[in-house]
Amino acid sequence: MTGTQIVQREQALSVIGGEATDANLRRFLHGIPGVDAVGLEQRAAGLGTRSIKTTSKKWALDRIIELIDLTTLEGADTRGKVRSLVAKALTPDPSDLSTPRVAAVCVYGDMVPHAVEALGSAHGDPDAGGISVAAVATAFPSGRSSRSIKLEDTSDAVSAGADEIDMVIDRGAFLMGRYGDVYDEIVAVKEACRRTDGTYAHLKVILETGELNTYDNVRRASWLAILAGGDFIKTSTGKVAPAATLPVTLSMLEVVRDWHKLTGQKIGVKPAGGIRTSKDAIKYLVTVAETVGEEWLTPHLFRFGASSLLNDVLLQRQKMTTGHYSGPDYVTID
Amino acid sequence: MTRLAVPKTYKLYIGGKFPRSESGRVYEIVSAKGAFLANAAQASRKDARDAVVAARAAVSGWSGQTSYNRGQVLYRIAELLEGRRAQFIAEIVDAEGVTTAVATTQVDTAIDRWVWYAGWADKYAQVAGNGNPVAGPYFNISVPEPTGVVAIIAPQDSSLLGLVSAVAPALVAGNTVVVVASEKLPLSAISLSEVLATSDVPGGVVNILTGSPAEIAPWLASHADVNALDLVGAGDLEWIDLQISAADTLKRVLQPENGPDAAAPSLGRITAFTETKTVWHTKGLI
Numbered sequence: 001m002t003g004t005q006i007v008q009r010e011q012a013l014s015v016i017g018g019e020a021t022d023a024n025l026r027r028f029l030h031g032i033p034g035v036d037a038v039g040l041e042q043r044a045a046g047l048g049t050r051s052i053k054t055t056s057k058k059w060a061l062d063r064i065i066e067l068i069d070l071t072t073l074e075g076a077d078t079r080g081k082v083r084s085l086v087a088k089a090l091t092p093d094p095s096d097l098s099t100p101r102v103a104a105v106c107v108y109g110d111m112v113p114h115a116v117e118a119l120g121s122a123h124g125d126p127d128a129g130g131i132s133v134a135a136v137a138t139a140f141p142s143g144r145s146s147r148s149i150k151l152e153d154t155s156d157a158v159s160a161g162a163d164e165i166d167m168v169i170d171r172g173a174f175l176m177g178r179y180g181d182v183y184d185e186i187v188a189v190k191e192a193c194r195r196t197d198g199t200y201a202h203l204k205v206i207l208e209t210g211e212l213n214t215y216d217n218v219r220r221a222s223w224l225a226i227l228a229g230g231d232f233i234k235t236s237t238g239k240v241a242p243a244a245t246l247p248v249t250l251s252m253l254e255v256v257r258d259w260h261k262l263t264g265q266k267i268g269v270k271p272a273g274g275i276r277t278s279k280d281a282i283k284y285l286v287t288v289a290e291t292v293g294e295e296w297l298t299p300h301l302f303r304f305g306a307s308s309l310l311n312d313v314l315l316q317r318q319k320m321t322t323g324h325y326s327g328p329d330y331v332t333i334d
Numbered sequence: 335m336t337r338l339a340v341p342k343t344y345k346l347y348i349g350g351k352f353p354r355s356e357s358g359r360v361y362e363i364v365s366a367k368g369a370f371l372a373n374a375a376q377a378s379r380k381d382a383r384d385a386v387v388a389a390r391a392a393v394s395g396w397s398g399q400t401s402y403n404r405g406q407v408l409y410r411i412a413e414l415l416e417g418r419r420a421q422f423i424a425e426i427v428d429a430e431g432v433t434t435a436v437a438t439t440q441v442d443t444a445i446d447r448w449v450w451y452a453g454w455a456d457k458y459a460q461v462a463g464n465g466n467p468v469a470g471p472y473f474n475i476s477v478p479e480p481t482g483v484v485a486i487i488a489p490q491d492s493s494l495l496g497l498v499s500a501v502a503p504a505l506v507a508g509n510t511v512v513v514v515a516s517e518k519l520p521l522s523a524i525s526l527s528e529v530l531a532t533s534d535v536p537g538g539v540v541n542i543l544t545g546s547p548a549e550i551a552p553w554l555a556s557h558a559d560v561n562a563l564d565l566v567g568a569g570d571l572e573w574i575d576l577q578i579s580a581a582d583t584l585k586r587v588l589q590p591e592n593g594p595d596a597a598a599p600s601l602g603r604i605t606a607f608t609e610t611k612t613v614w615h616t617k618g619l620i
Contacts, residue, residue: 325386328390
């Protein structure tokens with residue numbers, strides 16, 4: 001563990017008020033004020049009605065592309081599919097080379113070497129103009145397997161060159177109230193993200209909000225994931241409906257805001273699944289800017305997990321540059 | 335006691351649903367004598383865009399049906415039109431200020447024309463397609479296939495007949511349609527959309543926009559996802575410009591026609607919106 005991580009751990013434990021046992025976590029998580037569901041949905045709906053004018057829209061479209069984790073998570077994925085995904089990540093719109101690159105490509109663990117190879121010299125930090133490789137791990141999407149398999153899955157992806165790990169929490173344990181198990185697992189996976197040189201891959205913790213049923217649970221799971229050391233909290237795997245919704249993302253952003261006020265640390269948020277249109281994505285940008293501030297709109301603090309969203313953004317972008325409507329024949333099929 | 339008048343405000347027909355215009359605008363439809371008849375939605379470019387998206391989504395289903403089935407569905411529309419004959423006649427009398435006899439002729443001609451085109455659905459390929467003679471042991475077959483999404487500017491001086499004459503032939507081959515109805519005489523188009531909504535035509539196959547063709551046509555002409563443009567009713571617009579912007583994305587274009595014979599029934603209007611596919615297949619040499 002590095003020095004800052006020890007400080008973080010101590011901060012987390014002081015927030016919990018003791019060791020991370022089931023009892024202590026339960027006392028803390030159930031002591032958090034409940035979510036006003038009606039108010040939350042109303043606020044989210046209100047944020048979705050902002051009128052975005054042309055210049056802001058232009059900025060927003062480019063920023064959305066820069067924040068996308070271009071994803072392919074299918075059983076039928078092949079090397080070729082990953083290579084074409086990477087090609088699209090590098091050059092989203094061949095008809096307009098001023099189009100920015102996406103932040104990362106997100107693939108299954110066994111596809112990481114192919115993604116790294118296809119990216120070549122472009123593999124790197126999105127802040128430095130590179131594209132990261134994110135891998136889903138820990139028996140994604142269900143998370144139903146033993147701890148040792150999950151850790152092996154994680155370290156395997158990290159050693160293959162993944163910069164970011166998207167883990168799933170054990171929703172079964174969470175819903176049973178075994179918060180200690182969930183906490184310990186996130187801590188263990190975080191440790192498995194350690195590279196040989198002592199640095200860590202970024203850890204995104206997927207809450208799978210569609211299975212948590214209530215906003216109260218989403219808020220508790222967000223706190224739990226942040227306390228256990230997640231760098232990002234992510235809404236969904238994309239395999240369960242409902243996936244990302246605006247109210248759920250808003251409630252997660254509120255936890256991130258509170259944590260920032262409490263400790264000064266900035267945690268990232270990644271809505272994933274179900275965001276298919278530029279219009280929806282812009283609503284998320286508005287929500288982030290209004291809840292935690294515009295400084296969150298960077299690849300290190302906010303991401304969209306999406307595959308079809310990119311095509312819609314490209315169509316809108318083409319409409320703005322050429323002045324007439326474009327069609328799906330003018331973007332790649334994926 | 336006199337009844338309170340119930341003025342109607344009609345909506346657009348996009349993707350099998352009846353949405354208001356995204357812009358929220360409406361305009362008054364007036365009779366030939368200038369009396370108020372109803373309000374119609376005034377479509378904006380975004381409505382046109384939505385209509386194209388709906389039409390594109392409907393292409394595979396509609397063109398994938400067997401041509402026989404398509405013919406049945408189109409014939410069913412003619413049946414429904416027949417059932418609403420009185421309503422169409424009354425609307426045309428109001429809107430165009432013609433006698434009942436003239437209106438009746440228009441409606442009957444429109445229904446007959448619809449039946450005529452419905453009949454072509456499983457026959458036009460035999461006429462427009464061909465088995466080509468080639469020097470080799472191959473079958474070489476050319477078949478017409480629908481081009482995709484067809485945008486139509488309906489004849490502006492006719493309520494029902496012009497609209498039917500333009501829309502029906504485009505549907506025969508399996509294209510889907512976005513049509514801008516007559517700006518001054520949209521009532522029949524609106525009633526036709528109600529007919530279509532209760533018929534067997536899948537949602538999105540026909541999308542009807544009411545409003546200003548001058549405003550909407552340029553967006554449809556330049557839209558990259560529209561495959562063909564029928565300018566039959568665009569005679570009063572800057573249609574040369576529309577043709578030029580349609581050429582940017584290689585659309586098939588039909589030019590404006592004027593007068594009562596505009597869009598007269600012909601096989602040519604069906605094949606205008608088809609592409610010819612030619613396939614080679616080996617012959618058995620046993």
